[in-house]
Amino acid sequence: xxxxxxxxxxxxxxxxxxxxxxxxxxxxxxxxxxxxxxxxxxxxxxxxxxxxxxxxxxxxxxxxxxxxxxxxxxxxxxxxxxxxxxxxxxxxxxxxxxxxxxxxxxxxxxxxxxxxxxxxx
Amino acid sequence: xxxxxxxxxxxxxxxxxxxxxxxxxxxxxxxxxxxxxxxxxxxxxxxxxxxxxxxxxxxxxxxxxxxxxxxxxxxxxxxxxxxxxxxxxxxxxxxxxxxxxxxxxxxxxxxxxxxxxxxxxxxxxxxxxxxxxxxxxxxxxxxxxxxx
Numbered sequence: 183x184x185x186x187x188x189x190x191x192x193x194x195x196x197x198x199x200x201x202x203x204x205x206x207x208x209x210x211x212x213x214x215x216x217x218x219x220x221x222x223x224x225x226x227x228x229x230x231x232x233x234x235x236x237x238x239x240x241x242x243x244x245x246x247x248x249x250x251x252x253x254x255x256x257x258x259x260x261x262x263x264x265x266x267x268x269x270x271x272x273x274x275x276x277x278x279x280x281x282x283x284x285x286x287x288x289x290x291x292x293x294x295x296x297x298x299x300x301x302x303x
Numbered sequence: 304x305x306x307x308x309x310x311x312x313x314x315x316x317x318x319x320x321x322x323x324x325x326x327x328x329x330x331x332x333x334x335x336x337x338x339x340x341x342x343x344x345x346x347x348x349x350x351x352x353x354x355x356x357x358x359x360x361x362x363x364x365x366x367x368x369x370x371x372x373x374x375x376x377x378x379x380x381x382x383x384x385x386x387x388x389x390x391x392x393x394x395x396x397x398x399x400x401x402x403x404x405x406x407x408x409x410x411x412x413x414x415x416x417x418x419x420x421x422x423x424x425x426x427x428x429x430x431x432x433x434x435x436x437x438x439x440x441x442x443x444x445x446x447x448x449x450x451x
Contacts, residue, residue, distance in 0.1 A: 209358055210326065211366065242351070244358055245423055249416035256414070273351045280426045281419050282408045 189217045192224065198232045198300050199224055200293065207242040218250040222257060231263035232300055236293050238269035248283060255287065264288070264303060268296040304391075304434045306380075310443045312389050317380040324375040324394075329361045332379055336390065339383035345446055352427035353388055353444050359420035360392040360440050368394025368438055386449045387429075391441045398437030 191202040201221070208214060225231045235251075251267075258265040268290045270278065278284040290296035305314045322328035336357065340350050361377065369375040381390040407418045425431050430443040 211362065242354065242358075244355075244362065245419040246362065246417075248419055252414055252416045273348060277355070277423065280408075280423065282413060286413055 189213060190220050195234075195297065198234055198297065200234045200236060202236045202238065203240050206239055208240060208247040209242055209244045211246060214244065214246050214250050217247075218253065221250075221254050225254065225257050225261060225263065229261060229263075231258055231261055233258060233263065233265045234293060234296050234300070235265070235267050236269050237267060237271070237274065238293075240274065241271060243274050243277060245281075248277070248281060252283075252286065264300065266290060266296040266299065268293045304439055304441075306382075306389060306391070307430070307432055307441055307443075310389050310430065310441065311387060312382050317382045317389065317391075320379040320381075321376050322379065324365050324369040324371070324373055324377055326361065326365055329365070329377065329379075332381070333357055333361070336381055336383060336388065340388060343383060343385040343446070344448070345388075346448060349444065349447060356424045356427050356442055356444070357390060357392075359424050360390070360442060363420055363440075364392045364394035364396075367399070368396035370396060385446060387443060387445050389441070389443050391439060393434075393439040396438050398434070400437055401433055 189204050191204060193200045205213060208217065225233065255265050266288045269292060270289060275284070278287070278289065290299060306312050306317060320332055322332070333354070337350060337354060340353060364377045365371065369377065375395040378393040379391065382388065401421060404418055404421055405412050407415060407422055412418065424442060428442045429445045432441050433439065
């Protein structure tokens with residue numbers, strides 16, 4: 183079932199919450215705070231949360247959004263869950279590489295590959 | 304501070320703007336710069352890089368320099384031609400020392416949630432320089448398609 187929200191489209195696939203972004207640009211401080219808050223709520227709603235963030239709609243990302251993702255990852259780890267990212271376009275992946283965050287996050291080319299890796303875990 | 308001499312632009316050629324300390328007011332000058340870049344034939348990757356650097360510089364000015372104070376202003380100067388884009392962002396805060404900002408790519412800092420804006424500007428732009436007081440940043444991006 184899809185839950186409507188201002189910034190996120192959240193679907194459930196088995197035990198995994200699959201999150202897509204409604205905004206093409208994750209730039210605004212306020213939007214980033216709201217996205218962070220929605221995602222935190224999702225993570226806190228169950229033990230061992232499994233979360234896939236699908237970036238297929240996103241074509242711009244501010245460094246503050248990277249900070250929000252790091253905070254989210256820590257929260258997920260505290261709850262003994264797993265966070266994976268997928269469908270990051272070439273330009274944004276370059277941002278992850280420059281900041282070396284491609285080593286911090288579990289990033290997959292496609293949502294299907296990310297789901298397979300959840301199934302293997 | 305005038306445009307750094309090694310940026311290759313006459314100071315008098317720059318557009319001057321001053322906007323309230325709110326990122327919503329940054330959108331219009333940003334859109335103008337992006338439209339100029341497209342008109343001048345910059346490729347998508349270079350426009351992505353310039354947009355990202357501009358956003359980071361503007362966010363730093365509003366949030367860190369002016370501390371989200373609505374009574375302060377952000378001062379902008381810019382210049383675009385087919386060879387290069389130059390822009391300046393100045394806030395009304397007390398400045399900072401870029402050298403004191405820890406390297407966000409160091410292993411011990413990798414999981415810190417902040418501090419990546421400056422290094423992204425440095426990585427994506429050809430040159431970045433700060434005024435001695437640190438409340439004014441100048442950025443130059445040469446068009447890679449036009450470099451000799």
